[in-house]
Amino acid sequence: MRCGEAERRLSDDLDGALSPRRKARLEAHLSSCPACRASRDGLARLQAAAGDPADRSPEYWAGFEGRLEAKISAIESGRDAAAPSPVWRRWAWAALAVSVLAAAGAWFTLARRAPVATEAWIPSGDALIPLIEAAEGDPGLEQDVDRLVRASLEEFGGSLDADAAVLSTADPLFWESVSDDELRAIASELEKESGLGGPK
Amino acid sequence: MDERSEAELVEEARRGGREAFAELVRRHERRIYGVVYRMAGNNSDADDLAQEVFLTAWKAIGSFRSGSSFYTWLYRIAVNASLTFLKKRARERNRTVFDESLGVAGPSRMSPSAPEGSSAADELKARIEEAVGGLPGHFRAAFALVVDQGLSHADAARVLGCSENTVSWRMHKARRILRERLKSFLGEDRS
Numbered sequence: 001m002r003c004g005e006a007e008r009r010l011s012d013d014l015d016g017a018l019s020p021r022r023k024a025r026l027e028a029h030l031s032s033c034p035a036c037r038a039s040r041d042g043l044a045r046l047q048a049a050a051g052d053p054a055d056r057s058p059e060y061w062a063g064f065e066g067r068l069e070a071k072i073s074a075i076e077s078g079r080d081a082a083a084p085s086p087v088w089r090r091w092a093w094a095a096l097a098v099s100v101l102a103a104a105g106a107w108f109t110l111a112r113r114a115p116v117a118t119e120a121w122i123p124s125g126d127a128l129i130p131l132i133e134a135a136e137g138d139p140g141l142e143q144d145v146d147r148l149v150r151a152s153l154e155e156f157g158g159s160l161d162a163d164a165a166v167l168s169t170a171d172p173l174f175w176e177s178v179s180d181d182e183l184r185a186i187a188s189e190l191e192k193e194s195g196l197g198g199p200k
Numbered sequence: 201m202d203e204r205s206e207a208e209l210v211e212e213a214r215r216g217g218r219e220a221f222a223e224l225v226r227r228h229e230r231r232i233y234g235v236v237y238r239m240a241g242n243n244s245d246a247d248d249l250a251q252e253v254f255l256t257a258w259k260a261i262g263s264f265r266s267g268s269s270f271y272t273w274l275y276r277i278a279v280n281a282s283l284t285f286l287k288k289r290a291r292e293r294n295r296t297v298f299d300e301s302l303g304v305a306g307p308s309r310m311s312p313s314a315p316e317g318s319s320a321a322d323e324l325k326a327r328i329e330e331a332v333g334g335l336p337g338h339f340r341a342a343f344a345l346v347v348d349q350g351l352s353h354a355d356a357a358r359v360l361g362c363s364e365n366t367v368s369w370r371m372h373k374a375r376r377i378l379r380e381r382l383k384s385f386l387g388e389d390r391s
Contacts, residue, residue, distance in 0.1 A: 011372040015346050017353045017364075042379055042386040049324045050332075050347050054230075054246060065225060065234075066246070072218065074260070091272050113367035 006036045014101040149175055210270050213261050221261070225254050228271060231349055232278050237345035239282035241333040248286055253278045275349075275359040279341045286337045300370055309341040325383050342370040 001009070007024045012018045018026065030037050056064075202209075202223045212220035232253050237246035256277050264273055332343055338360070345356040346367065351365040360367065379386065 007218070007376070008372045012353075012368055014375075015353060015368075015371060016368065017368060022336060042377055042383075044377060045324075045386050046375065046382065050328050052326060053329055053348060054243070056230075056235050056243075057232070061226075064229060064250070067224065068225060069218075070223065071251065071255055072221075072258055073238075075255070076218075093337075115361050125354060166302065177312060183351055 001024050003029075003033060006030070006033065007039060010040050010043055014043055026078070052088055202386070206270055210261070210264065213258075214264065214266075219270060221258055221362060224270070228274055229254070230269070232274060234348050235275060235278045235341075236282050236342045238332060238348055239279070239340055240303070241329070245285065245289075249278070251283055252281050256281065269358075272355060272358050275345065275351075276361075277303075279345075285335050295331065324382075327385050328378070328384055331378050334381070335377060339370050341376040341379070342367055343374045346371055379380065 006026060009018060009022055013023060013026060030040060098170045204212075204226070206224070209217075209220045209224050213224060229250065233246055233250045236249035236253065237243065240249055241245045253274065257274055260277075264270070304314070332340060335343065340383070341360060342356060345351045345359055346353065351359070353364045353371075356367045357364045
């Protein structure tokens with residue numbers, strides 16, 4: 001090992017990043033090179049003296065945390081002021097959820113009796129994306145939607161076949177999260193099995 | 201002492217838990233302050249930067265991926281905020297130099313120095329602080345993470361978004377520059 005490489009390896013060694021094989025080679029070089037040994041001693045002194053550059057008092061940290069908390073409070077109150085109140089927001093989403101469920105439920109009710117045009121019952125997937133996203137990020141809203149969906153399904157439950165009821169109960173957001181294509185595929189399957197519903 | 205694990209605290213904070221986030225701040229504030237202090241070189245700017253780091257973390261914690269390392273993520277925010285700050289300060293200083301050349305007085309540059317009557321160790325620490333403050337930003341970041349915070353090259357590489365080899369090279373270069381500047385204090389001045 002030459003002195004140039006030894007200097008690089010000395011740095012790695014101080015950081016604990018040297019493999020045993022390289023460390024052995026470095027030690028062998030140091031044992032025969034006074035200049036590199038002096039370098040190692042200088043780097044070790046530098047490392048030891050660097051220490052913690054920022055030593056603050058407990059009072060400082062208490063103040064630091066208090067100021068940060070105040071800034072976070074300001075951000076959060078700004079968010080609350082900018083957004084509709086949670087109660088109104090939840091009612092708005094709930095109303096949307098109910099209308100979608102009513103559309104899906106109505107289709108099931110009608111599908112048991114007669115074929116229907118696809119466009120008449122497929123809800124708009126895009127309109128539901130904000131609801132799904134909001135429910136995912138808001139446990140309270142998710143519970144509200146869950147409760148409303150279950151209540152709506154129970155209301156239409158008498159006209160749902162057993163498989164659909166189980167599927168919906170297992171995943172209350174199922175009908176909101178399926179895409180238009182998926183809905184068409186489901187309708188197609190229903191058409192094949194029962195001769196009712198599905199795209200024409 | 202809050203005994204919740206860091207993962208639990210992060211999950212609560214992601215759901216909007218302010219108290220959980222406050223506990224995360226208490227656990228990491230000293231280390232983050234250490235990094236931004238090393239980068240900025242003074243307490244006033246370090247205080248502003250540390251506040252900025254935690255505010256950014258609060259705003260972005262929803263995008264933090266569970267399963268990844270929270271402290272690595274925080275360090276990354278700290279390093280990025282510090283590098284942005286250093287660029288801004290360099291621009292301001294260049295403008296000050298330009299203003300001074302036109303006869304407009306600007307703020308004077310301060311360098312850390314040990315108080316009068318301090319020990320040789322304090323003097324060396326102050327000189328190291330000054331010398332580290334003269335390193336290029338990315339070298340300073342590597343020094344802060346590896347030497348001050350004790351991160352491995354692998355962890356520092358994750359924070360800095362580079363390879364371990366790059367961290368190794370930056371550390372080698374940083375030490376070389378520091379040794380050159382601090383020769384007389386390290387007892388290596390053979391001239």
